């Protein structure tokens with residue numbers, strides 16, 4: 001019989017939902033704090049968790065990551081009293097099954113539970129994802145592992161894929177991985193960079209032209225769509241595709257036939273389409289800058305690549321991997337000092353993996369004959385940004401810490417040592433949580449405290465955001 005767990009600090013809601021779920025024939029139980037809820041998930045087999053966002057000892061959304069890492073992780077349905085759009089989006093991006101408001105009726109809760117259970121049954125019955133070969137993709141974080149699972153799914157079907165993500169997150173690399181692992185891998189992977197093509201050349205480049213189609217067209221030219229026949233067409237920065245070309249392109253996707261400019265003959269091309277963009281295409285649709293019909297066509301499968309700052313554990317793996325390949329080329333074996341690694345992890349990497357790789361290249365040459373990398377080898381801009389952010393975080397922490405011996409004249413304001421230690425502890429943990437952006441694993445590593453100890457402190461000081 002499926003096990004359902006409700007984690008919510010509102011006992012009335014817990015009791016009500018438990019009753020509803022028990023009546024449905026499931027075993028339902030509840031916990032009122034995040035910590036107790038997590039303990040239960042760790043120690044017992046749970047199929048579905050209804051997880052509140054605002055809990056007294058933390059934020060349910062941040063716990064999704066911890067839960068998803070567990071073996072046989074339950075499906076998560078986020079419940080909240082507030083209509084929090086950002087929270088709902090974060091829940092979906094973190095791979096939660098659903099997001100449901102407490103204001104919804106029992107029927108909706110029952111429906112959400114039935115659907116999640118059906119999905120879980122299918123998932124457990126499904127044969128494991130076929131392995132794919134993508135040694136070029138480095139990273140072991142849960143976020144990247146999720147993306148690799150999607151790559152595997154995409155490689156084994158033939159649907160259009162839209163890959164989104166900030167610049168340098170690996171959109172082209174992941175697109176190639178889909179192609180290389182697909183049944184089309186022996187055919188061409190044709191790249192079209194829509195951002196670098198002048199508007200008047202886009203149609204010509206994609207569709208090709210026949211001799212005499214316009215002044216200067218002194219021979220037939222094969223378009224890239226034709227070249228991609230039986231292979232994959234990769235439209236990089238698809239958001240830049242001019243609206244009139246979007247219309248013609250949609251027809252090609254529907255009919256797999258098109259006419260080169262000035263040609264009387266139609267040409268057939270059977271390509272698989274992968275698109276990439278760093279833009280918010282849904283917002284562009286609302287602003288009439290991107291065709292809605294094409295958007296729906298492209299969006300049949302979306303893979304969102306997370307920025308490097310959200311998967312800090314990949315930073316060192318990527319840096320180390322790149323240093324190893326440099327060692328293979330040059331023979332010089334460089335190692336990263338602990339302080340250097342800390343600086344890499346602290347930086348936010350707006351240019352993502354591309355910026356990290358370029359930085360390692362620079363640092364490698366900056367080190368000259370030296371074989372240990374120190375923060376001093378990093379480019380000035382990175383060190384400047386890091387120091388600025390560290391001071392900001394420190395100042396924020398100091399605001400919460402009463403200044404010690406502020407003024408000799410105000411001797412009476414000096415706190416008792418016990419209170420001072422308590423305040424400092426409070427400020428320390430608050431600051432650390434803000435610097436690690438609520439990453440408990442990282443918080444444990446830096447502080448040297450156990451996970452349980454951290455949760456106790458968070459509860460004690462009523463610190464939210466974890």
Ligand SMILES: Nc1ncnc2c1ncn2[C@@H]1O[C@H](COP(=O)(O)OP(=O)(O)OP(=O)(O)O)[C@@H](O)[C@H]1O
Nearest residue numbers: 136137138139166167168169170171172173353354
């Ligand atoms: N996970 C990864 N493992 C190894 N290398 C990576 C990874 N992600 C990105 N890279 C490398 O980072 C660089 C940038 O990747 P890529 O060009 O695919 O990014 P992009 O998202 O398409 O960037 P842009 O939007 O600027 O075109 C490439 O050298 C790529 O090989």
